[in-house]
Amino acid sequence: MINDDERIALFLDYENLAIGARDGLGVAPFDFGPVADALAERGRVVARRAYADWSAFDEDRRLLTRAQVELIEIPQRVGGSRKNAADIKMAVDAIELAFARGFITTFAIGTGDSDFTPLVHKLRELDKRVIGIGVQSSTSALLPPACDEFLFYDRLPGVEPGQPARRGRARSRVQATSVEPPLEEEPAPAAAEEPAPTDAGDPAHLVTSTLAGLQRHVDGPVLASRLKRAVLRKDPTFDEADHGFRGFGELLRHLEGEHVLQLRAGSAQGDPEVTFLEDGSEVDEAFALLVDVVRQLQASGARPQLSGLKDHLRKRRPGFSEKRYGFNTFLSFAKAAQARNLVGMAWDQTTNEYLLQVPD
Secondary structure (H helix, E strand, C coil): CHHCCCCEEEEHHHHHHHHHHHHHHHHHHHHCCCCCCCHHHCCCEEEEEEEECCHHHHHHHHHHCCCEEEEEEEECCCCCCCHHHHHHHHHHHHHHHHHHHHHHHHEEEECCHHHHHHHHHHHCCCCCCEEEECCCCCCCCCCCCCCCCEHHHHHHHCEEEEECHHHHHHCCCCCCCCCCCEEEHHHHHHHHCCCCCCCCCHHHHHHHHHHHHHHHHHCCCCHHHHHHHHHHHCEEEEECCHHCCCCEEEEEEHHHCCCCCCCEEEEECCEEEEEEECCCCCHHHHHHHHHHHHHHHHHHHCEEEEHHHHHHHHHHHCCCCCCHHHCCCCHHHHHHHCCCCCCCEEEECCCCEEEEEEEC
């Protein structure tokens, strides 16, 4: 039943997230999409609020408005701390909503600031589940243990780290006395002009990435009805008819025939259990392709880097996607190969990148 879904209220300490993503990951403007997708896999987001002095986040304001996020203005105050004003307003609004909207089961708090730890404790006292969201490099060690679940933004599918900003350019939001745009304005148009991924628009990509997310944090089997609701939360415009299928069940049967996933009898007729193939032959073939590509690059005298490696695989196998094998990111696919001792991975401080090699 749809009422079994979690009802989530999202509160974003936006300046903390945006500056953390810019300085720690080189992501600017802040990409809200991966956060929205991660929460859509967990339930219905019934409220979205972000708190900041929006005069400092002009591009972000437009992007968030398109994502249906309510923007709460915390204006610059001369001689005062904008940070404290935002923190207090966000905490008061969260507690008020917890009492006024009893049907909300989960609060998602986007921040890395330990000042919100008392808020997390109070929400849990009120029998609310709390999901924290923060950038790993700017998240206090005190905050994640206080939450029921904590999502590091860096690890969310779809987050592509760029070149981190120099620390010397970072501006403390507590000591700021003037409003300056904290995010770089030039890269934004270039990002918008990047070509869409090869698997964009492919229903298999959306279905398998959603299934992988559900399997990671849902107890018990994933039924087709639950998978369809999660898919629609990620993309409300999704319609299997646009891809030539008369129903979601027909799409799933097609993907089963393509050896993308597997269907089993569910608890109710017409609502099968959906899972990835237990037969590891196709996964083994994908790992073999990875090993072969890495070995070939090594033979040419190069030390293969993780970034760009997926493009080499796609040259050998057009349409390759780790989602097909149940991995949400290419990094997790590579780490799975490392766990099987098929490839070695080492972090290189000079290039800020994983380097791969095939063991002798």
